[in-house]
Amino acid sequence: MARWPEMESVILSRATRLMMPVLIVFSVFLLLRGHNAPGGGFVGGLIASTAFALLAISDSVDVARQTLRIEPRRVMGFGLLVALSAGLIGLLSGGSFFEGVWPGIKLPVIGKLGTPMLFDIGVFFVVVGFTLTVVFTLLTEED
Amino acid sequence: MFAILATLALAAFLAPSLTRWAGRRCGWILALAPGAALAYLVSRLPAVIDGETFDATVSWVPALDVSLDLRLDGLSMVFGLLITAMGVATMIYAAAYIGDDQRLGRLNATLLAFMLAMLGVVLADDVITLFVAWELTGITSYLLIGYDNHKFQARRAALQALLVTGLGGLVLLVGLTMLSWIAGTTQMSAMSAAAGSVQGSPLYGVVLAMVLVGAFTKSAQFPFHFWLPGAMAAPTPVSAFLHSATMVKAGVYLLARMQPVLGGTEAWHTTLGVVGATTMLLGAVMAFPQRDLKKILAYTTVSALGMLTMLIGIGTSAALVAAMAYVVVHALYKGPLFHVAGIIDHETGTRELSSLGGLRRTMPITAAIAAMAALSMAAVPPLLGAYAKQLVHAAEGEATAAAGYIYWTALATGIVTTSVAVMLAVLPFWRAGRETPKQPHEAPISLWLGAGLLATLALLLGPVAGTTFRPLVDAAARVAGASPSELHEETSLGLASTSHAAEPASAGALEGAADQAHADADHGAEHGEHGSGTLLKLVTIATGVLLVWRRDALLAAVAPVGGLARFGPEAVYRLSVIGLKSFSGVLTRFIQNGYLRSYIFVVLLATIVLAGYPLFSDRAPLPPLAVLDIRLYEGLIVMAMLMATLFATGTDSRLAAVVALGLIGIGVAINFMIMGGPDLAMTQLAIETLSVLLFVFILHRLPRFEHFTSLAERRRDLVLSLMVGAFFTSLVWGIATEGGESALSPYFAEHSLSEGKGHNVVNVILVDFRGLDTMGEITVLAVAALGVFGLMRLNLDKEKKNGKVA
Amino acid sequence: MVTWLAMLIGGLYAAGFYLMLRRSLIKIILGLAIFAHGANLMILAAGNPRRVDVDVKIPIVPEGAEQLLQPYADPLPQALVLTAIVIGFGLQAFTLALAKSVYDRMGVDDVDAMRDPDLTEPPTRRDAQELVSHEELDSVAPAALPGTAVGS
Known part of the structure; x- marks a missing residue:
């Protein structure tokens, strides 16, 4: 089921397994620093999904699904909820919808914490969910 | 005033459930809503007659300076009283007429909604409010005419009425918008002050024409008159209400309302006079050969509306008074006559004039009502109709434009109208009995009460018209532009003559008194002499009767x-x-031929024309392309990308095309980097990886590239494509040499750190400044993913099922 | 550079347009992708015209500064294009799924042949492939389609 046609490669498989943690950590790094340096939820999400897409190619879609553990569509929904809640926090704390709220906490590398950061995390998950839904669905062979 | 509108709205909302609960008696309950509105208007009547106005305002679209302005003055009062009084009669009548039809609730709700809209028309002071209410009457009347929606005839008539009045309404909107722009206000009460500048404007003719088209379509004036007889497909209660007293009078109302602003010019006098007189004669003549009672009534209504238009066109104080008086009189006789037609239809099963006769024995009350209404219609004293008619005659003599035409058409109309009145009130009741589909018997009180009251009102008001009826009419005419001093003179004359007439209380003496008033009002105009007036009237009636015979x-x-x-x-x-x-x-x-390529072609052609025109027409020619102004590595990248593009377009190998596409994508990422967009470059690279992955996988499952088109077609497309490419090159080049600074970007550049608390401005725009947009974009992504999932999963399920079956 | 960029954008538009005029669904999708590249580049170039020829600074506020330092690359078109890239990928994925789905059901890649009403019914790809080979299609399709000449 779901093998990359005529391209079974042990090397690719091994390399992917080594690369995956690196890619995922890198994607989270891109996400978190995105507010102050190149990066952000879109790029981070794409890099993270590339990691799983590589796994789907080198091994199989099923292996990639199992490694992700969560159904990608749920990831997408979760991301949408997080992004929406970031907007709602602005509304509920007396401002308008999607008005930024900054509690005043500052961390190294990431910078100040606030609802835009939360929103970016939502974007991250939507992009991951979207990309993997598409990749897994299209790469799944029906025969 | 908003309270009465709200009452009607509430009643319309509750009508369906109330109808279900109360059944046939619902009419009596629902009549309370227009009844309450009527009571309110009557309570304000003395003040309005004294010239007071009542205003109510709610802010609506403050940005456009549009507010929901209501204003109750003499003109609104006359029409408002008609709408509410006829409304009460209609609600009682409709429930009894329709009976136990399941759709009665819907009819009641629509009728009440129509009343609301109609009151909105006559109470509105703001032109936008007026227009909205105006269109609402059109929509509700569409529903009402099409009540019998299982009949093709009804649907067609409803659509016809909607299209004619709706198109007229659109023209009216343009006219009113231009008018308020010229006058500098949307309030009609304030417009008459600007009448001079409106009539002096070069756009006056256009505004006038557009407002007139709106009024003429609504009031069924020639050549738009044909929808009204068609609208007789509506149930009779609807016809009685909409097509005699209310909706068709909306156009007349608008003309009267606009008379102080647009009236008084040669164009106004001539257009309204000629169109009105033509409609008047045409309606009367076309009523004569009709066989269906309702069709006859419809054409006489057209005729009456023509007369009203003509009177407003004459525009003198006397004419305006006559118009207002006739508006009321017409409603008081035409409403009952419609009700009578409905009763006859209801009780005998037919409305064919030729199959009706002898009904006075079986339906005496109905016969009496019909007789009273018809006598008023034929202007026989002492009914109110006679009083109105003498005012009309006096006014006709004052016409300055098309005077001869008006005189002769009015004379001819008078003769035919008398004939039609005889046809309506005499033939069905007084000639020998005939066989009808149903055994006729007298109608229940709920069917004749409303008509009876209205007809009796005309009888009672007739002798005392000068004291009771005239002041209200004068108040309305003053709003429509009649001068108070002339009115005073008129009123005293009218008072003198009617008080003189009321004493002898015999028809003959009254006739004489009426003609006295007629002659006085005419101020000795050519055809207004004492004796010839009476003679003319007798000849008119005699000829009318002869025609029927x-x-x-x-x-x-x-x-x-x-x-x-x-x-x-x-x-x-x-x-x-x-x-x-x-x-x-x-x-x-x-x-929409279904060929993607023709859509793309049209879109690109439109782009080229729309963007190309300003780019190349109105400015200096583009500077030549500065080909040498480039660094080596940049040139190499562009060259490589162009070659990849060429390769991707021309190759017959699917894999090669995808590789070339990937190369283009990477080149684009490098370009992003050169242009200072690290975020873009990273995103582009990540996307390109995934994109190539998907392409390779999907293309593997699809057939090889084939040529479906001929070489000639491909050559033609190539030429087209190169033209498109050349256009976009010059577009970019044009923009680049034009320069110009973004007005928006400096804001983001300055406020990103201070307000967005982020150094990466692109990211701050995405997640903070334009966060809502991004929310929309990720939602689109989610939808796209679900679309892909749905498409593939659907396929899978289907194949599985088929596999099992096989 | 702007000169060359303008020519590159023109080339991408021309190629994209040419491919979208094809009858093969796959070529149309390829054309769409190339078209999107051209559009993205144009938005960036048009939104940022003067600065393409100078060495622009990336739109990131340097440490210690309060705002972007001149000359900076315009951040607004970048934000627009960034989402456009991702959305474009979504569109591409969707059209690819559509193409595959259509091919699985009808067994054809020719958008004109898809208009043949006889082809909308075959439920499986295997059936469709048995029913109509491409040679048959080419001979049958034009006659079966009313108005094929329009815009083709």
């Missing part, structure tokens, strides 16, 4: 001319509807 012979003689109707305005309407349909069919097949 010899009707069959007359109709047979003119029958060949009837074929001309096929070339009338209705034929124009029908042909234009058919033409529009087939034109849109052709257009749709041409534009």
Whole structure:
């Protein structure tokens, strides 16, 4: 089921397994620093999904699904909820919808914490969910 | 005032459930809503007659300076009283007439909604409010005319009425918008102050024409008159309400309302006089050969509306008073006559004039009501109709434009109208009995009460018209532009003559008194002499009766001319509807032909024309392309990308095309980097990886590239494509040499750190400044993913099922 | 550079347009992708015209500064294009799924042949492939399609 046609490669498989943690950590790094340096939820999400897409190619879609553990569509929904809640926090704390709220906490590398950061995390998950839904669905062979 | 509108709205909302609960008696309950509105208006009546106005305002669209302004003055009062009084009668009548039909609830709700809209029209002071209410009457009347929606005839008539009045309404909107722009206000009460500048404006003719088209379509003036007889497909209660007293008078109302602003010019006098007089005569003449009672009534209504238009066109104080008086009188006789037609239909099962006769024995009350109404219609004293008619006669003599035309058409109309009144009130009741589908018997009180009250009102008001009826009419006429001093003179004359007439209380003496008033009002105008007036009236009535007596012979003689109707305005309407349909069919097949390439072609062509025109027309020619102004590595990248593009376009190998596409993507990422967009470059690279992955996988499952088109077609497309490419090159080049600074970007550049608390401005825009947009974008992504999932999963399920079956 | 960029954008538009005029669904999708590249580049170039020829600074506020330092690359078109890239990928994925789905059901890649009403019914790809080979299609399709000449 779901093998990359005529391209079974042990090397690719091994390399992917080594690369995956690196890619995922890198994607989270891109996400978190995105507010102050190149990066952000879109790029981070794409890099993270590339990691799983590589796994789907080198091994199989099923292996990639199992490694992700969560159904990608749920990831997408979760991301949408997080992004929406970031907007709602602005509304509920007396401002308008999607008005930024900054509690005043500052961390190294990431910078100040606030609802835009939360929103970016939502974007991250939507992009991951979207990309993997598409990749897994299209790469799944029906025969 | 908002309270009465709210009451009607609430009643309309509750009507369906109330109808279900109360059944046939619902009419009596629902009549309370217009009844309450009527009571309110009556309570304000003395003050309004004294010239007071009542205003109410709610802010609506403050940005456009549009507010929901209501204003109750004399003019609104006259129409408001008609609407609410007829409304009460209609609600009682409708429930009894329709009976236990399941759709009665819907009819009641629509009728009440229509009343609301109609009151909105006459109470509105703001032109936008007026227009909205105006269109609401059109929509609700569409629903009402099409009540019998299982009948093709009803649906067609409803659509016809909607299209004619709706198109007129659109023209009116343009006219009113231009008018308020010229006058500098949307308030009609404030517009008359600007009448001078409006009439001096070069756009006056256009505004006038547009407002007139709106009023003429609504009030069924020639050549738009044909929808009204068609609208008789509506149930009789609806016809009685909409097509006698209210909706068709909306156009007349608008003309009266606009008279102080737009009136008084040669164009106004001539257009309204000629159109009104033509409609008046045409309606009367066309009523004569009709066989259906309701059709007869419809054409006489057209005729009456023509007369009203003509009177407003004459525009003198006397004419305006006559118009206002006739508005009321017409409603008081036409409403009852419609009700009578409905009763006859209801009780005998037919409305064919030829199958009716002898009904006075079985339906005495109905016969009496019909007689009273018809006498008022034929202007026989002492009914109110006679009083109004003498005012009309006096006014006709004052016409300055098209005076001769007006005189003769009015004379002819008078004769035919008398005949029609005889046909309506005499033939069904007084001639020998005939067989009808149902055994006729007298109608229940709920059917005749409203008509009886209205007809009696006309009888009671007649002798005392000068003291009771006239002040209200004067108040309305003053709003429509009649001068108070002339009115005062008129009123005293009217008072003198009617008080003089009231004493002897005999018809003959009254006649004399009426003619006295007539002559006085005429100030000795050419045809207004004492004796000849009476003689003329007698001759008119005699000729009218003679026409009915010899009707069959007359109709047979003119029958060949009837074929001309096929070339009338209705034929124009029908042909234009058919033409529009087939034109849109052709257009749709041409534009939406289902070929993607023709859509793309049209879109790009439009882009090129729309963007190319300003780019190349109105400015200096573009500077030549600075080909040498480039660094080596940049040039190499562009060259590589162009070659990859060429390769991707031309290759027959699927894999090669995808590789070339990937190269283009990477080149684009490098370009992003050169242009200072690290975020973009990273995103592009990540996307390109995934994109190539998907392409390779999907293409593997699809057939090899094939050429479906001929070489000639490909050459033609190539030329087209190169032209498109050349255009976009010059577009970018044009923009680049034009320069210009973004007005928006400096804001983001300055406020990103201070307000967005982020150094990466692109990211701050995405997640903070334009966060809502990004929310929309990720939602689109989610939808796209679900779309892909759905498409593939659907396929899978289907194949599984088929596999099992196989 | 702007000169060359303008020519590159023109080339991408021309190629994209040419491919979208094809009858093969796959070529149309390829054309769409190339078209999107051209559009993205144009938005960036048009929104940022003057600065393409100078060495622009990336739109990131340097440490210690309060706002972007001149000359900076315009951040607004970048934000627009960034989402456009991702959305474009979504569109591409969707059209690819559509193409595959259509091919699985009808067994054809020719958008004109898809208009043949006889082809909308075959439920499986295997059936469709048995029913109509491409040679048959080429001979049958034009006659079966009313108005094929329009815009083709």
